[in-house]
Amino acid sequence: MNQLQTMWSISRRKSLINCPREYVLRYSSNQTQYNKQNIKSNKKSLEDILVTCLREVMIERLEDQKNGIIWSKKMILLKLKMSLEFEIGKKGLAKIKASLPKFFDNLILSAKKQLELLWNTNIFRRISNSKIKRWSCLDRKKSAPNEHIDIYCSPDLVFQIQKKWNLLRIDFLGEKSNYFEDLEALAMVNWSIENGNLPDLIDKFQVHVLKFRNGKWLYQKFIPNKNLLQQSKQLLEKDVIQMNNLVEKMGPMKNLSLIPLSNNPHFCKKCSFKKSCPAKNGLEKAKNEQFLLEYNLVKERFLSN
Ligand code: SF4
Numbered sequence: 001m002n003q004l005q006t007m008w009s010i011s012r013r014k015s016l017i018n019c020p021r022e023y024v025l026r027y028s029s030n031q032t033q034y035n036k037q038n039i040k041s042n043k044k045s046l047e048d049i050l051v052t053c054l055r056e057v058m059i060e061r062l063e064d065q066k067n068g069i070i071w072s073k074k075m076i077l078l079k080l081k082m083s084l085e086f087e088i089g090k091k092g093l094a095k096i097k098a099s100l101p102k103f104f105d106n107l108i109l110s111a112k113k114q115l116e117l118l119w120n121t122n123i124f125r126r127i128s129n130s131k132i133k134r135w136s137c138l139d140r141k142k143s144a145p146n147e148h149i150d151i152y153c154s155p156d157l158v159f160q161i162q163k164k165w166n167l168l169r170i171d172f173l174g175e176k177s178n179y180f181e182d183l184e185a186l187a188m189v190n191w192s193i194e195n196g197n198l199p200d201l202i203d204k205f206q207v208h209v210l211k212f213r214n215g216k217w218l219y220q221k222f223i224p225n226k227n228l229l230q231q232s233k234q235l236l237e238k239d240v241i242q243m244n245n246l247v248e249k250m251g252p253m254k255n256l257s258l259i260p261l262s263n264n265p266h267f268c269k270k271c272s273f274k275k276s277c278p279a280k281n282g283l284e285k286a287k288n289e290q291f292l293l294e295y296n297l298v299k300e301r302f303l304s305n
Helices: 010-018 020-027 036-041 046-066 073-099 103-119 122-128 181-195 226-250 265-269 283-304
Strands: 007-009 134-137 144-146 149-152 157-161 164-171 205-213 216-222
Touching: 007 010, 007 226, 010 020, 010 181, 010 226, 020 226, 046 073, 046 103, 046 122, 046 134, 073 103, 103 122, 103 205, 103 216, 122 157, 144 181, 149 181, 149 226, 164 181, 181 205, 181 216, 181 226, 265 283
Parallel strands: 007 149, 164 205
Antiparallel strands: 134 157, 144 149, 157 164, 205 216
8 A cells, every 4th residue: 555655854855846656666575674784785876875875984984083082094095984884785896896896986085075174174183173162973874753744854954153043954966946945954953852852932943054066165045944944844745745645646556657757858868667667768758748747647547428
């Protein structure tokens, strides 16, 4: 039976927007057992693997730094290499090395560069030189319930400056800016308030986003207010309704043929479901075929009435 969609996270929202079919394949059936094991068994693209590794190594480096252990450049490389090797797995690694011999080494080097640039941002410099003293890393897997939605939107880092709680999200993939990014970012405040570990006073929060685009870390800051937080909740509501509509469209037989495909071939290039997708032979062709199928179904229903 299809599962009721109750989980919201930025990754789920991006997937829903970028390609509904990808959302259904990746997320629609893991509503109840969202744990590490489940995620590992999900198909991950190389980009997702890279983000997982960067986040893991970032947290480990920060925690060591807190304990006075400062990593050398060699250590950063080694940690990234070990993490990537583990996540990609022996088989995947052998394939990559056989087809693109230098790819893996270049991947480690570019990940290292990304981390070094992160440590050069204002927030990370202030943490490194102890100007920001009170901070902690949070586990993104922890959810906060909000009516019937489970929000998975923990900040990566929380830090306190004077009386303000600062919530920081680190976007290693740096998705393109969109019209709703303030509301997406403010979901972190709703998460924090619902979570109960942080104050439930809106004016105590400030929201920061660091996103990596075109080789640079871009910084954004958002100040919450009651109205924006309400709009953010409505955005989540709308997304979850859309997720459930997709699952309903798929039906009990899990028929994917009418689930919309992406509108942008760029997403197909890096999609881990491409091999089994009608878009593997061209997105435009697949979309035309899907349109015809839908048209014929509507026509059949109309004639039978
Ligand atoms: S290949 Fe393209 S259309 Fe097919 S699931 Fe992936 S992103 Fe969507």
